[in-house]
Amino acid sequence: MIKCDNLQKRVPMAGAELEILKGITLEIKSGESVAIIGASGSGKSTLLGLLAGLDVASAGMVTLNGTELGALDEDGRARFRARHVGFVFQSFQLLPALTALENVMLPLELQGHSNVAEQAEHYLRRVELGARMKHYPLQLSGGEQQRVALARAFAARPAILFADEPTGNLDTRTGERIIDLLFELNREEGTTLVLVTHDQALADRCQRRLRMDAGALVTE
């Protein structure tokens, strides 16, 4: 399902090159849940960006669902994401100008689905926000915003879900509630889950853990 081979990322910095990822090779099977853990600055989020096709590698290749992302241009990767990939972010990344319902409808509209409102309402009810559909992100608590983000991520029925520190901005109790929901939905939809976190307890709930240190995978 997800394969990456000798994945490298270098960025120019003060006249020299800084190596952020030092040749990552890994494979994640369909339906598997994997946690990428490591200290701040270890390269977790960079790896997630490359795996999801949000960024381009300096060397190496990433294959998702049999498609090599490096062979696609920016628009090609966007179309691929629309069909196959979902996201949950640490800072929720909801559009402030849109209501909860409109935020969830957005990826469905991008895929050209019909009955987008109906599907979006279904997922919002699934995350227990049936009564807050017309609310704007600023009118929702952090936990509620992340639940809208979960509904948005699963509404488009992606094959792969990437989550970047999904509980990083939430208190422990709310975080636990979000994680329960994430894993429940993941099970129901049979999605492949790749999750970046600092939180060992959250990582422990995944089937597999990948530890990163200074841009390299140290254990698998």
Add this chain to the structure above:
Amino acid sequence: MSITATRMLARDWRGGELGVLVMALVLAVGVVSGISAFTTRLQNALVQESHRFLAADTVVSSGSALPQESLQEAQQRGLRHALTLSFPSMVYAGEDTMSLASIKAVSDGYPLRGELTYSPAPFGAVFAARAGPGRGEVWLESRLFPLLQVAVGDKITIGEADFIVAAAARTEPDLAASFSNYAARVLMHYDDIPTTGIVQPGSRVEYRQLYAGPPQALESFTRWLKPRLQDGQTIVNVDEGQPGIGSALSRAESFLLLAGSLAVVLAGVAVALAARRFSERHHDYVAIIKSLGATSGAVNRLYGSSLLLLGCAATVLGCLLGWALQAAFFALFAERLPVQPGASGIRPYMIGAATSLTCLLCFAWPPLRRLGQASPLRVLRRDLPLEQRRAIGDYVLGLAAVTLLMWWYSRDWKLTLAVLAGLAVTAAMGFVLALTLLRGGRLVGMSAGSIWRLALAGLQRRGVANALQVVIFAMAIMMLLILMLVRTSLIDEWQAQLPVDAPNHFMINIAPEDLQAIEQVLRSEQIPTEAFYPMIRGRIMSVNVEALSGTDDVQEERRQRETNFTWSDALPTDNRLVAGQWWAPGTDEALVSLEEDFADRLGIVVGDTVEFLVGSQPLQARVASIRQLQWQSMRPNFFLIFPPRLLAPYPATFMTSFHLAASNKEFLNHFIRRFPTVTVIEMDIVMEQIRSIINQVTAAINLVLVVILAAGGLVLVAGVQASVDARMHESAILRALGAPRRLILGGLLIEFAALGLCAGLLATVAAELSVYILQTRVMDMHYAPTPWIWPLGMLSGAFLIGGLGVFCCRKVVSTSPLSVLREL
């Protein structure tokens, strides 16, 4: 893509993201179309008003009888017409009393434009006349009554016909056109001309055909007429009819076009700033929808169609606003405008729509187009910078667009280039100067208190962005200063030409033996006079021994001509030497000083020898100097001035000008009776006419200035808002750390006020430069430096920007830091 542009617009509108952009566009279209409609209507009104000075819309003048064919053609085209015939003649009252008069015969229907006025008694109350004198009647100018010793109802004789004096003629709309005619006016009916038997072939007469009607009919008639005009037949336009008015109108038009052009630039800058902020605030938005699968093309289509919809809505709203603005101006100031404003037509709204389209394509679209290139990785890393590489291309595009719009609006390359030169100087020098000043400020701030340190550090940290902001503020302030300076000097110059106590009467033909007595009479009546100038009639015959042509053909520049000479030991007030030197008082040398245009026409330069004929005696003099005159000063002016000793042997009469209040007009009756040989020319009514036009134009100019000030204010608001987010973010963090309200607001005030001070300084330098170019090269005015503009420019910059900055950021101290940070 199923997200329709309308839904996105609605969403953005609800989120408050579109407000500034829409307002900038609506105001841009509104200001441009409003000013354009306003100035078009005002110009139409002024042209209409100025037609009063012709008593018609178009006039054909000739020294010989004009063909009837033109009148028939004009009638067929739906034009009204009237005829006048002017000539000098002696007028008799009884056998012994006579006077030279300027006769004007007018047909029924005269005047076609403007108003004819009369008084039932000489120098009495003035009334508007419905028609001119009837058959067998004449109206005499007031001063003729004492000269002829007649009263209303008496009989006078012109040529072979007798007429009854029916009234005193006071003003004719086209009176100013005959200013050069010194003799007193007698108005009579056109159909009475044959009975007088005066007008014969070869008589010195001026025939005029007056036409008025719808502009299109006039235009087609003029096209028909022009090729049929014969030698000596000319079409008289407004400028020729009254040079003073023509020049005032042309300068006012230049000013209004300048104001409109600056509105175009201000609008463009406001839209660009608002679009840039909109784009910056949408960067995260685009990153999110791209991470969800939107392609660059889809993003471009989304924003492109949104912009188009927005543009259409803003254009309609803007045109409505423009219409409302100009309607409001006219409604508000209707009483101050003595004429009905004409229709504006569709052009102003087309200019508004074109401005909107240009603003969208050249100012709003470039930053939005870059959104398509936004990296979706920003969803993970918000610190990724925005794409700025194409910004220079955007500026070039914007500059080209502004240039074309300004030219389209003003149709004047010189005006466009003068404003662009000012803008270029501000932009280029401004950026470097602003960076230097801001960095210098940081060094000073190191040793200052915490508020200052905080503010000046902020200024330096965003050095390049701040320098750009200073340039934008400076441009807006510069344009406002330019308008204020040009407006002030324009109005000052007009007022200087026609002060309230300006001489409004001329007195000529004063015999030397009457001089003392007249001086005494005027003094005892407390009527202030200008100096008494001697006047000698002479003819210029040759230049450097080369005889001039003796022809009467006015087209021939180098011909002999008769004119008035005077003498003086001192250079008269209002005269300015442009070449050579003024002679020493009491000189015996045979010298002469010439007026600039007069010398140019004859090709005379300083040092040339010129020969004259005074009476039958020759006179030779060397050209000592060339002078420039102010013809509109209403003071006696002469083409030729000689040293007193040179002209002393020749017989002279004297002339002067003086100011006589309307309430004191009765004085003229007694004066003329006592000095019947003296000719008094009344200019007071003509001057009132000119003054009324100038007041009207001044009111219009002030109105336009207010509108442009609003447009300038919008640019300042958009400019401040462009940088508010970053400052709010920092201030919210400081607030969260416990910084008191005073520290935050004080820091913001100092930061914005410092930007405003820099901008004000730059704006003042650039405004002085632009005004110099505009006044000397475009508007044909004198330039004088204006020291008061320096403190005004800098202080208004500091106060305005400082105040606006704190106002826009006030939320940071009135709401919780968390809400501020969440909103940004």
